Amino acid sequence: xxxxxxxRDAVSDLCRYHAEAKAKVQAAYTPWVKAYGKMEWGDYLxxxxxxxxxxxxxKEIAELLKGG
Amino acid sequence: MSDGYTLVxxxxxxxxxxxxxxxxxxxxxxxxxxGTTVFRFSRKGEEYVVCAAQGxxxxxxDPSEERTVYPVFDVEWYSSDxxxxxxxxxxxxxxxxxxxxxxxxxxxxxxxxxxxxxTIGYNLLKYACGGKEKAALxxxxxxxxxxxxxxxxxxxxxxxGQGLARAGRARHAIDxxxxxxxxxxxxxxxxxxxxxxxTVSVGRVQGPTLGFLVQxxxxxxxxxxxxxxxxxxxxxxxxxxxxxxxxxxxxxTRPFAEKxxxxxxxxxxxxxxxxxxxxxxxxxxxxxxGDLQKEAYRAFGYTPSRTLQIAERLYLAALVSYPRTDSQRxxxxxxxxxxxxxxxxxxxxxxxxxxxxxxxxKPVQGARSDPxxxxxxxxxxxxxxxxxxxxxxxxxLVVRRxxxxxxxxxxxxMVDVTLxxxxxxxxxxxxxxxxxxWMKYYGRYAGYRDVEFPxxxxxxxxxxxxxxxxxxxxxxxxxxxxxxxxxxxxxxxIGTKATRADIISTLAGRGYVSGExxxxxxxxxxVVETMARYAPSIISTGLTREIEEKLEAVEGGAEGEPxxxxxxxxxxxxxxxxxxxxxDAVGRELDSAQxxxxxxxxxxxxxxxxxxxxxxxxxxxSTKKRFVGCSNYSAGCxxxxxxPQRGIVRTTARPCQHCSWPVVYxxxxxxxxxxxxxxxxxxxxxx
Numbered sequence: 001x002x003x004x005x006x007x008r009d010a011v012s013d014l015c016r017y018h019a020e021a022k023a024k025v026q027a028a029y030t031p032w033v034k035a036y037g038k039m040e041w042g043d044y045l046x047x048x049x050x051x052x053x054x055x056x057x058x059k060e061i062a063e064l065l066k067g068g
Numbered sequence: 069m070s071d072g073y074t075l076v077x078x079x080x081x082x083x084x085x086x087x088x089x090x091x092x093x094x095x096x097x098x099x100x101x102x103g104t105t106v107f108r109f110s111r112k113g114e115e116y117v118v119c120a121a122q123g124x125x126x127x128x129x130d131p132s133e134e135r136t137v138y139p140v141f142d143v144e145w146y147s148s149d150x151x152x153x154x155x156x157x158x159x160x161x162x163x164x165x166x167x168x169x170x171x172x173x174x175x176x177x178x179x180x181x182x183x184x185x186x187t188i189g190y191n192l193l194k195y196a197c198g199g200k201e202k203a204a205l206x207x208x209x210x211x212x213x214x215x216x217x218x219x220x221x222x223x224x225x226x227x228x229g230q231g232l233a234r235a236g237r238a239r240h241a242i243d244x245x246x247x248x249x250x251x252x253x254x255x256x257x258x259x260x261x262x263x264x265x266x267t268v269s270v271g272r273v274q275g276p277t278l279g280f281l282v283q284x285x286x287x288x289x290x291x292x293x294x295x296x297x298x299x300x301x302x303x304x305x306x307x308x309x310x311x312x313x314x315x316x317x318x319x320x321t322r323p324f325a326e327k328x329x330x331x332x333x334x335x336x337x338x339x340x341x342x343x344x345x346x347x348x349x350x351x352x353x354x355x356x357x358g359d360l361q362k363e364a365y366r367a368f369g370y371t372p373s374r375t376l377q378i379a380e381r382l383y384l385a386a387l388v389s390y391p392r393t394d395s396q397r398x399x400x401x402x403x404x405x406x407x408x409x410x411x412x413x414x415x416x417x418x419x420x421x422x423x424x425x426x427x428x429x430k431p432v433q434g435a436r437s438d439p440x441x442x443x444x445x446x447x448x449x450x451x452x453x454x455x456x457x458x459x460x461x462x463x464x465l466v467v468r469r470x471x472x473x474x475x476x477x478x479x480x481x482m483v484d485v486t487l488x489x490x491x492x493x494x495x496x497x498x499x500x501x502x503x504x505x506w507m508k509y510y511g512r513y514a515g516y517r518d519v520e521f522p523x524x525x526x527x528x529x530x531x532x533x534x535x536x537x538x539x540x541x542x543x544x545x546x547x548x549x550x551x552x553x554x555x556x557x558x559x560x561x562i563g564t565k566a567t568r569a570d571i572i573s574t575l576a577g578r579g580y581v582s583g584e585x586x587x588x589x590x591x592x593x594x595v596v597e598t599m600a601r602y603a604p605s606i607i608s609t610g611l612t613r614e615i616e617e618k619l620e621a622v623e624g625g626a627e628g629e630p631x632x633x634x635x636x637x638x639x640x641x642x643x644x645x646x647x648x649x650x651x652d653a654v655g656r657e658l659d660s661a662q663x664x665x666x667x668x669x670x671x672x673x674x675x676x677x678x679x680x681x682x683x684x685x686x687x688x689x690s691t692k693k694r695f696v697g698c699s700n701y702s703a704g705c706x707x708x709x710x711x712p713q714r715g716i717v718r719t720t721a722r723p724c725q726h727c728s729w730p731v732v733y734x735x736x737x738x739x740x741x742x743x744x745x746x747x748x749x750x751x752x753x754x755x
Contacts, residue, residue: 007664009657017593021290028292035295037323048292053544055291 005060021057025065042066072173073108073115076207077165077192079179081105082384083212084120087178090217091116101164104157111221117168121179124148125158126191128244138252139644141637143241145191162196169197175204176224181440182392183623184566187236202227210393210402210441212386213449232440235622238629242615242636246272249640250606253647254595257655258662268658269578270595272612273563273571278580278588279607280556281548282596285588293541297325300538301494303337303487303530310522314535315486315493322539329535332489339528340493341486348477349516351506353396353434354443355469357565358558360391360462363469365551367513368461372554373569378462379444386449388466392566393441396434398473402442404429408474410448411467420509424474431473445470468510475506480516485524489532496521547585561613579665582718594661602650603643611639672696672719672745673730677707683730683745685717696730696745709745726751 002008003015011019025048032047033039039047048054049062078084084107088096092109096118099106107118127148130140148158169175175197177189193201206227209220251269258268270278299314319325355363360379361372370378379391389402398404408429412421434443446467455463478501485496498521501507507514548556550572557563563571575581580592599607618632647654675681681700688695693713698705711717715734720742724731729746744751 007660017286017289020286024290024292028294031294035321037321051293051541053291053293053541055287055289055544057289058292 005057005064018057018061021055022061022065025058025061072171073117074174074176075165075168075172075197076116076118076176076178077189078118078120079185079188080122080384081120083178083180084118086212086384086386087207087217088116088118090212090214091118091221101167102160104161104164106164106168117172118178119165119168120161121188121192122157122161124184124188124191125162126195128240130244130248136252136256138249138256139641140248140252141245141641143244145195145237147195162192165192165196169200172197175200176207176221177204177227178207178209178220180390180392181206181208181210181232182390182566183232183236183239183564184392186230186232187240190230190233190237201230201233209390211389211447212383213447216447231623231625234629235619238622238632239619241633242619243272245633245637246640249644250603250647253644253651254598254654254658257647257651258659260651260655267578268591268595268662270599270606271571271574272615273557273567274574275596275599275607276560276562276609276612277553277557277571278575278592279596279600279609280553280560281575281581281586281588282593284545284548285593287545288547291544293544295322296320296540296542297322298538298540299325299328300536301332301337301487301489302533302536303494304533305528305530308522309533310496312485312487312494312496315495318540322537325537328492329537332492332532332535335489335532337487337489337494337530337532339485339524339526339530340488341484342524342526343484345482346479346502347482348479349505349507350477351432351472351475352469352510353432354398354445354473355466356394356396356434356436356438356443357391358394358554358568359396360444360466360469361554361569362551363513364462364465365549366515367465368458370458370462371550371569371572373550373573374458375462376569378458379466381459382463382466385451385453386447387451387463388447389443389445390441391444393438393444394436394565395438395441395443396436398431398433398443398445398470402445404431404474407446407448408471410450411446411471414450414467416464417467417471420471424471424509429474431470465513468513472506472510472514475509478505478507478516479503483521483524485521487530496524547587549585553586560609561616562609564616590661590664591658594657598654598657602646602654605639606643672717672732673723675700675705675707676723676728676746678703678705681705681707683707683709685711709747711745712743724749724751 001010003010003018005018006015008015014022029041029044032044045062045066049059076087078087088107088109091111096107096109099108109116125148126145128143129146131142131144147162149156175193177193179185179189190201193204204227205224207220207224209216247269251267254268254270297319299319300311302309302311314328357376361375364370364375365372376391379388382388383391405425408421408424412418444466480499481502482499487494487496498519500518501516507516553572554568557568579589580595581588596607605611615636618628622629670685672683672685675683675698678698678700681698683696683698685694686697694711696709696711698707712734718733718735720731720733722731723729724744724746727744727746727749729744729749731742731744734741734743
């Protein structure tokens with residue numbers, strides 16, 4: 001099975017790089033909520049996607065999670 | 069002793085000319101032997117002939133003609149023209165040395181005194197001069213000034229234990245065995261996966277270095293920034309305003325950042341603490357090659373390999389000492405006073421030199437030393453030709469650093485004020501130079517800025533006019549640039565001062581990294597991932613560092629290079645067995661990464677016309693010419709543009725500021741040039 005985001009061999013549904021990026025995107029949600037006091041999951045993903053500091057794989061994951 | 073002449077072997081033609089001029093007092097005659105220039109002269113009743121290598125004239129290779137077979141563990145030394153087709157002149161130079169050696173009764177190795185120079189001289193004496201490597205004398209010098217060269221030839225030494233040459237030859241053999249076997253194993257695995265042959269290589273130092281880059285690349289690509297806030301208060305008194313930062317540098321939540329604002333604006337602040345102090349800032353230590361490369365990158369943006377090339381040109385012009393040194397120390401024997409006096413004859417340094425010569429000059433010394441050469445310093449000679457801009461810049465940097473290392477410590481006044489508003493505190497910090505000391509000599513390279521601050525004493529009260537709440541995000545890690553990567557290699561103890569810059573260039577040449585900030589390609593990622601899985605020692609710092617340490621011991625005179633070579637062979641054989649057992653998987657992974665890297669290099673950026681497609685480099689099936697076209701062509705987007713038909717097209721990250729079309733660099737045949745691919749770009753008309 002191939003990673004839908006980059007075509008590398010997938011470990012489960014993603015390659016190991018995108019799987020790691022997904023874990024990081026999910027883990028950062030709690031600090032974002034704490035930082036703003038309140039934030040919806042969808043808004044969080046939009047913010048992560050738009051942020052110029054976000055890494056390429058993390059952006060692709062945010063896009064994927066938003067689409068799903 | 070027969071009445072033949074003394075044959076002197078130098079490392080480069082320029083050095084041969086300088087040696088001849090110095091020893092003959094400018095009375096040498098040049099002649100051609102097999103198309104190479106040699107110099108003849110008499111000195112103290114002896115006849116001398118000076119010839120030159122041109123870098124390495126011998127290289128390591130395997131005796132087999134077959135270039136796809138591995139493992140290869142038997143290596144031999146061959147003349148470079150047989151090892152590398154680009155070294156055709158090597159045969160002529162070797163032939164000239166062979167002819168000249170027939171009439172020589174005494175041999176002098178006058179190549180640069182370091183591992184590479186010693187190896188170059190040793191190989192010529194051994195192979196071209198018929199086994200004179202042990203009988204030859206050694207001329208040791210750190211500058212190509214007349215005085216140093218004459219002294220070196222008055223004090224010729226026997227070659228001794230030849231630790232440097234033995235270490236150099238062992239290093240070449242180890243690196244060859246390492247590189248040839250892994251490159252063949254990896255390239256063959258790609259070929260075996262059904263695709264055409266491509267060279268995929270992992271050198272001994274290249275592997276761990278690529279490992280550092282990949283580690284950083286993963287951190288960057290997976291990075292998710294977390295927000296935080298910074299508050300700054302605007303304070304006023306007597307109509308004058310100033311800004312001070314909230315004492316807590318990073319505020320974790322927006323509600324708190326806003327609470328600070330609400331609780332402070334319009335209130336009164338009191339200066340609860342004013343701390344003033346003076347700090348001494350010591351002069352910088354003299355340059356070793358790594359420090360010079362880092363400083364030239366910081367000051368001028370020169371890559372480490374460019375700086376090394378420039379420094380070597382300055383050395384060959386007898387303007388600076390030998391640059392490939394680890395030393396940060398200036399021994400008294402170089403005669404500080406004489407060099408400062410020499411430098412003082414150049415108008416831009418005369419005032420500084422005069423000042424330093426008022427007392428007995430004594431430099432600050434660094435921690436690192438090198439038994440072969442002192443720290444890089446000017447020779448005190450004036451340039452006798454016009455230096456180009458980059459040579460002038462590096463020369464100025466070397467001279468100023470040298471002068472600065474003799475300067476007294478600078479003094480800076482630091483002030484730290486705390487302003488309290490209820491439970492909140494703001495801080496105002498500043499510093500200014502009150503005594504420049506060495507900074508005066510180092511000039512613009514010193515890099516200390518003065519931050520002015522208002523005169524405040526404890527108890528002073530101010531009005532809080534406003535508090536600015538600024539949203540920030542954690543910064544993702546920086547990619548390595550050539551300078552910071554060089555620093556990392558030094559810190560990790562891999563590579564040598566002579567090879568680190570070239571290794572970085574090789575990584576770019578192989579397509580593993582690109583750009584000024586070294587971005588790793590899919591192929592680079594895949595090479596490290598594959599190695600980590602099947603042959604982890606190849607990218608481990610441990611093994612490379614261990615070999616490096618053992619080679620250093622050999623340089624110092626220890627025996628043991630045959631054992632080291634055997635150990636390396638055993639280690640590589642084990643890694644090759646793993647790669648062999650997984651050849652199919654390795655080939656598939658590397659090949660698909662290579663395809664992705666190549667495909668990516670054809671994508672120039674987002675299409676500014678349809679906004680959804682990608683502009684790509686396409687080759688016309690009918691005309692075979694390349695042009696730019698949109699991936700949405702079949703959906704109706706007709707964005708296209710012509711491209712130059714010669715040179716390599718290199719993509720850039722930023723689109724054109726005038727029209728948002730992609731910008732590329734065309735590389736090849738001269739200086740790379742920047743091109744917005746849009747033929748109707750308004751920026752073109754403007755310029």
